[in-house]
Amino acid sequence: MSISYENALISGRHMICDLKQIENITLLNDVDKLKEVMDFICDKYNYYILQKIEHIFEPQGSTIIYMLSESHMSIHTFPEKNYIAFDLYTCRSYPDNSIYNEIYDYLITEFQSLKEEPILIHRSF
Amino acid sequence: MSISYENALISGRHMICDLKQIENITLLNDVDKLKEVMDFICDKYNYYILQKIEHIFEPQGSTIIYMLSESHMSIHTFPEKNYIAFDLYTCRSYPDNSIYNEIYDYLITEFQSLKEEPILIHRSF
Numbered sequence: 001m002s003i004s005y006e007n008a009l010i011s012g013r014h015m016i017c018d019l020k021q022i023e024n025i026t027l028l029n030d031v032d033k034l035k036e037v038m039d040f041i042c043d044k045y046n047y048y049i050l051q052k053i054e055h056i057f058e059p060q061g062s063t064i065i066y067m068l069s070e071s072h073m074s075i076h077t078f079p080e081k082n083y084i085a086f087d088l089y090t091c092r093s094y095p096d097n098s099i100y101n102e103i104y105d106y107l108i109t110e111f112q113s114l115k116e117e118p119i120l121i122h123r124s125f
Numbered sequence: 126m127s128i129s130y131e132n133a134l135i136s137g138r139h140m141i142c143d144l145k146q147i148e149n150i151t152l153l154n155d156v157d158k159l160k161e162v163m164d165f166i167c168d169k170y171n172y173y174i175l176q177k178i179e180h181i182f183e184p185q186g187s188t189i190i191y192m193l194s195e196s197h198m199s200i201h202t203f204p205e206k207n208y209i210a211f212d213l214y215t216c217r218s219y220p221d222n223s224i225y226n227e228i229y230d231y232l233i234t235e236f237q238s239l240k241e242e243p244i245l246i247h248r249s250f
Contacts, residue, residue: 125206
């Protein structure tokens with residue numbers, strides 16, 4: 001199987017989402033429900049979870065990080081700002097950005113947050 | 126203390142580095158030494174480490190993720206490509222990018238890798 005020059009240089013895609021003006025406050029403040037969102041993505045797109053870690057801050061806010069076979073996914077919540085910093089970096093080779101757009105749309109729907117454009121970085125060797 | 130409009134919108138800075146053409150092969154392949162690099166950065170810049178996780182892949186490659194009070198730092202190694210994907214996201218408020226540039230220069234020196242420009246993203250609420 002030949003590998004195109006472009007693919008040979010791509011180590012993966014990294015999607016960075018600043019989820020703003022979140023209206024689903026229940027989800028924003030519930031670590032177990034946040035993990036359900038992350039689990040759903042991993043299950044649907046076949047990302048294999050190696051390890052999960054989480055931390056709940058006082059008086060508010062949480063961090064959840066999934067180490068994946070395909071790299072990592074992270075959530076940092078800032079309830080006082082109705083905001084989540086979401087990252088998904090995978091070393092999967094996809095023909096286009098459609099799966100990332102699907103995941104972004106899913107996040108926007110679940111969190112009822114402002115729809116913007118996520119940042120999508122092509123990481124390269 | 127007044128908070129400037131810009132600072133009020135910044136949730137942190139996220140530095141994304143594709144460390145290429147790494148010549149320090151010993152470091153690239155040694156998880157304990159990689160953690161020493163990460164520990165050095167945390168110690169020097171006062172990032173508080175909440176949890177560390179790591180995974181060694183077969184036949185090669187490793188992932189190390191540090192969950193920080195200030196967000197996270199991650200390394201994914203691809204020894205077959207002499208490459209590391211390095212991320213540092215912190216919610217610290219800095220007056221400029223100088224600390225990130227310092228950290229980038231430190232990484233380039235330690236790994237003896239190609240000097241490029243890291244990607245620096247201002248994440249916003």
